[in-house]
Ligand SMILES: NC(=O)c1ccc[n+]([C@@H]2O[C@H](COP(=O)([O-])OP(=O)(O)OC[C@H]3O[C@@H](n4cnc5c(N)ncnc54)[C@H](O)[C@@H]3O)[C@@H](O)[C@H]2O)c1
C-alpha cells in the first residue's frame with residue numbers, strides 16, 4: 323500500500339561510450355563477443371515464466387558469417403500463441419493492481435542493469451546476431467533502450483499526475499486503467515531497442531503482453547528476456563513466442579481479449595494487420611489500440627546555398643550506417659547542380675575509405691545486411707540499375723554472399739526523379755540521387771513531397787534562412803522527423819520523439835508521453851460529497867435551493 327506521492331528520478335540520456343582502442347568498454351565488449359562465439363545457445367520461448375522447448379529448432383547465424391552457428395531457437399505453433407495469451411490473461415489482474423511505483427522500479431532497475439552488467443552482452447549479441455558495428459550496437463541496444471526505460475517511467479508519472487478540476491463539493495479524479503485484455507507486441511529485426519521498448523512500454527502502463535520478435539533478432543531478444551526477468555518483471559506479464567507471423571496473427575487477431583497491437587515493421591505487414599483487425603472488429607470486447615511505426619523513403623534535400631562537405635557527410639552517415647537498415651536512413655537525395663560536382667567528389671572519397679566486413683574488426687564501418695532474402699532483393703535492384711542506361715552507379719554496386727551478406731554502399735544517380743529506387747523502400751545500403759537545376763528549388767520541394775507515400779524522416783540542407791523556412795512549410799507533412807542541416811537519422815529519446823505519418827505509421831512517437839497514452843484507458847471518477855435529495859430546479863421555487871445543487875455538487 324503506497325502512502326506518498328512519489329517522484330521518479332529525472333531522466334537524462336545515457337552517455338554513449340566511445341570504444342576507443344585500449345578503453346575498458348572495448349576490452350569488455352571483445353570478451354563478451356568471444357564468450358558468445360565459443361558457445362551454441364539453446365533458446366526457448368518464454369510463456370508464463372516457463373521456458374518452452376519444442377524440439378523444432380532453427381539455426382541462428384551471424385549475417386556476416388553465415389556458416390558459423392551461434393545457437394538454435396525453438397519454434398512454436400498456434401498452440402503456443404494460445405498458451406501465451408492464457409498466461410498473459412492469468413497475470414493481468416495482479417499486475418494491473420500493483421501500485422505504479424513498483425512498475426516504475428522494475429523498469430528503472432532494468433535501465434541500471436542494462437547500463438552496467440548487461441551492456442557488453444546485449445551489444446555483443448546485437449553485433450553478432452544483427453551484424454551491427456560496436457558503435458551502432460551501443461547507440462541502439464544499450465543507450466536507446468536505457469533511455470526508453472528511464473524516460474518512459476518519467477512520462478508515466480507525468481500522465482498519472484494530470485488530474486481534472488474539481489469545483490466545491492466534489493472531487494474529480496482521473497484513473498489511468500490498463501487496457502481490458504492483452505496487447506500484442508510485434509517487433510522488427512533492425513533495432514534491439516525497439517524490440518525491447520514495444521513490449522515494455524505497454525507493460526509499464528499495467529498491461530500484459532504477448533511478444534513476437536522477428537526471427538532475425540531472436541539472439542538479442544533472448545538477452546532482453548533475461549534482463550526483464552532479473553529486473554523483476556513478473557511471470558506472465560511479457561510472454562515471448564517464436565512463431566511465424568501469419569500463424570501468430572491468426573490466433574491473436576481472432577481473440578476476444580485482443581486489446582491492442584504495438585507494431586514496428588514494414589508498411590505492407592501493418593496494412594494487412596489493420597485490415598484483419600477491421601474485419602474482426604465485432605469479435606473484440608473493446609476497440610483495439612493500433613499503433614504502428616512502419617517504412618520510409620527518407621530524403622536529403624540540398625539548396626544551392628548548402629555546404630557541399632556537410633551534405634556529403636550527411637549522405638555517407640545518413641544512408642549507410644548500419645547498412646542503411648534504419649527506417650530513418652536517407653535513401654533518396656536531391657542535389658542542386660551548382661554544388662553537385664563537389665558533393666559527388668566528397669561522397670566518392672568517403673565511400674572509398676569505408677571498410678566493410680566482420681563486426682569483430684572494429685575498423686569496419688559497414689557490415690552485412692540481415693539475411694539472404696534481403697541480400698537477394700538488394701542485389702536484384704542494383705543489377706537492374708547496372709543494366710539500365712538511364713541511371714549511373716557512381717559508387718559501390720558490388721555484392722557478395724559467399725561468406726556473409728555483403729552489399730557495398732551504393733549510390734545510383736538518375737535523371738528520372740520517379741526512377742523505381744527513388745520511390746520504393748529497399749531497406750539496405752542503396753541511395754538514389756537526382757541532380758536538379760539549382761534554380762528549381764521550389765519545384766523540387768513539390769517533387770520531394772509527392773514522390774513517395776511515406777513520411778518518416780527528411781533533411782533540408784541550406785544556409786539561406788528563407789529556403790529553410792520555405793522547405794519547412796512545403797514539406798510540413800512529408801516527414802514526422804524533420805532535420806535542418808543534419809542527417810535524417812539518429813533520433814534520441816527525450817530529444818527528438820520518433821515516428822512518421824502518411825504510410826509511415828500512426829505517428830504515436832516512440833519514447834514519448836503520446837505513445838504511453840495509447841496503452842491506458844482513462845476512467846473519470848466524480849465523487850459528490852453532499853448528494854442532492856430533490857430533483858427540482860431553483861426556479862420551480864418549492865425548495866430553498868440548498869439541496870438542489872444545480873451547478874455545485876449536483877451539476878447537470
Ligand atoms: N518507423 C519506425 O520507427 C521503424 C523502425 C524500425 C523499422 N521500421 C521498418 O521495419 C521494416 C524492417 O523490419 P522487418 O524487416 O523486421 O519488418 P517486417 O514487417 O518484415 O517484420 C516486422 C515483424 O512482423 C512480423 N511479420 C512479418 N510478416 C507478418 C505477417 N504476415 N503477419 C504477422 N506478422 C508478420 C515479423 O516476423 C516481425 O516480427 C522496414 O520497413 C523499416 O522501415 C520502421
Ligand SMILES: N[C@@H](CCC=O)C(=O)O
Pocket residue numbers: 512513647648649650651810811812813814820
Ligand atoms: N530511431 C532511429 C531509427 C529507427 C528505425 O529503424 C533513428 O532515428 O535513426
